[in-house]
Amino acid sequence: xxxxxxxxxxxxxxxxxxxxxxxxxxxxxxxxxxxxxxxxxxxxxxxxxxxxxxxxxxxxxxxxxxxxxxxxxxxxxxxxxxxxxxxxxxxxxxxxxxxxxxxxxxxxxxxxxxxxxxxxxxxxxxxxxxxxxxxxxxxxxxxxxxxxxxxxxxxxxxxxxxxxxxxxxxxxxxxxxxxxxxxxxxxxxxxxxxxxxxxxxxxxxxxxxxxxxxxxxxxxxxxxxxxxxxxxxxxxxxxxxxx
Numbered sequence: 182x183x184x185x186x187x188x189x190x191x192x193x194x195x196x197x198x199x200x201x202x203x204x205x206x207x208x209x210x211x212x213x214x215x216x217x218x219x220x221x222x223x224x225x226x227x228x229x230x231x232x233x234x235x236x237x238x239x240x241x242x243x244x245x246x247x248x249x250x251x252x253x254x255x256x257x258x259x260x261x262x263x264x265x266x267x268x269x270x271x272x273x274x275x276x277x278x279x280x281x282x283x284x285x286x287x288x289x290x291x292x293x294x295x296x297x298x299x300x301x302x303x304x305x306x307x308x309x310x311x312x313x314x315x316x317x318x319x320x321x322x323x324x325x326x327x328x329x330x331x332x333x334x335x336x337x338x339x340x341x342x343x344x345x346x347x348x349x350x351x352x353x354x355x356x357x358x359x360x361x362x363x364x365x366x367x368x369x370x371x372x373x374x375x376x377x378x379x380x381x382x383x384x385x386x387x388x389x390x391x392x393x394x395x396x397x398x399x400x401x402x403x404x405x406x407x408x409x410x411x412x413x414x415x416x417x418x419x420x421x422x423x424x
Contacts, residue, residue: 266295363401
């Protein structure tokens with residue numbers, strides 16, 4: 182057998198094993214490259230199926246937004262971030278009616294469990310502000326990575342006009358630590374927690390109790406979700422101080 186035949190046979194065997202693992206639900210789902218896909222599945226507390234469903238939800242909502250706002254493409258900017266079926270909508274729409282329409286359309290997408298409608302009514306946010314939001318997301322993500330006992334790989338960070346939204350499956354303690362770290366990043370106006378709180382016992386490796394010894398410092402306010410099915414604007418959150 183030639184070298185080329187050996188390589189071809191090895192490749193087919195590897196693909197076959199990968200396919201079997203995905204179908205059985207016991208292996209890592211490879212998306213966009215083996216290394217990247219494996220890392221996401223290995224550190225994300227969502228199941229592989231939930232991760233795939235979230236990507237599909239985001240694509241379907243994007244398609245739905247383009248359809249319902251086809252007559253005003255230059256006046257609408259809607260971004261959807263799904264985590265385990267809970268969808269965050271941010272961006273800009275011209276009217277309250279458009280905001281409500283977008284929220285209803287997102288809620289109607291298959292597999293969506295809850296919608297946090299944080300769309301802003303007004304003109305489209307300038308590119309300079311959006312660029313700063315991207316930079317803030319990077320800084321907050323770095324802060325979470327550097328904070329002890331925060332499962333940063335399972336937390337999704339979204340920034341809109343200086344407001345940071347945090348999504349993910351975390352324990353109450355992890356959520357508090359993550360919010361505090363995000364609120365301490367320079368330039369953040371407010372932190373909104375949209376976490377799905379899970380019991381410590383449900384984790385394979387429970388985190389150790391954390392006692393914060395940090396001295397008090399100026400931080401952005403922190404809010405948490407209230408749990409309604411379709412949540413909109415300020416009604417989506419309740420004030421929750423960080424100690």
